Amino acid sequence: MRLWAARVGASLAPEVEAFLRGDDAELLPYDCAATVVHARRLQAAGLLSDAELAEVESKIVDLEWEPGDEDVHTLIERKLGGVGRKIHAGRSRNDQVAAAFRLYVVDACDEASAKIRSFADVLLERAATDAETPMPGYTHLQRAQPVTVGHHLLAWVEMLERDRERFRFAATQTAALPLGAG
Numbered sequence: 001m002r003l004w005a006a007r008v009g010a011s012l013a014p015e016v017e018a019f020l021r022g023d024d025a026e027l028l029p030y031d032c033a034a035t036v037v038h039a040r041r042l043q044a045a046g047l048l049s050d051a052e053l054a055e056v057e058s059k060i061v062d063l064e065w066e067p068g069d070e071d072v073h074t075l076i077e078r079k080l081g082g083v084g085r086k087i088h089a090g091r092s093r094n095d096q097v098a099a100a101f102r103l104y105v106v107d108a109c110d111e112a113s114a115k116i117r118s119f120a121d122v123l124l125e126r127a128a129t130d131a132e133t134p135m136p137g138y139t140h141l142q143r144a145q146p147v148t149v150g151h152h153l154l155a156w157v158e159m160l161e162r163d164r165e166r167f168r169f170a171a172t173q174t175a176a177l178p179l180g181a182g
Contacts, residue, residue: 024072025065030103031072031096032060038091038179047090052083072100091179098178109171113164120160127153 024031036057043053059079069075073093077084088096130149137147 024075027097027100027104028063028072028075030107031076031100032063034096034099034103035076035087036060039087042087042089048083048086052086055083056080056087095179102174102176102178105174106171109167109174113167113171116160116164116167120157120164123153123157123160127151127157 039048039053039056042048043050048056060076063075063079065075066078069078073096076087080087091099127150130153131151133149134146135149135152136143137145137152
């Protein structure tokens with residue numbers, strides 16, 4: 001399904017097709033998850049039958065790109081067939097992208113937070129090991145009062161915890177669903 005070909009009167013250059021796909025491969029699982037939830041809401045509203053919902057839920061799990069798929073939307077529509085065209089009821093392609101991107105960002109924030117926690121755990125172990133190991137403390141780039149390596153590492157753990165809190169806040173703020181908010 002070539003959305004742009006009708007407007008330009010010719011097929012697109014491979015570079016343009018690659019650009020149009022963009023980061024769709026990374027967003028695909030999130031787009032699929034949002035599509036299934038949307039399909040359930042459409043079924044609850046009477047816009048999809050039980051059979052159509054079952055079709056969406058079964059077909060959307062193993063999607064594979066084909067050369068004719070310009071983006072994730074055309075891939076989903078091709079895979080779902082007739083019900084794929086109905087899936088946009090109450091949700092535009094832009095809504096679809098916004099929802100998928102928000103789900104992606106929430107996962108990315110959670111992943112970053114987990115990696116920071118893992119790094120902080122390593123620093124905590126090392127801080128315990130070097131709790132009594134002296135090192136020079138610095139203030140204004142000048143040597144100051146002696147501190148321990150453990151104490152210095154604990155300061156880094158506190159900074160990392162603030163970073164984790166920022167990621168948690170970003171995830172919470174991003175988790176607001178953009179659909180139907182207009």
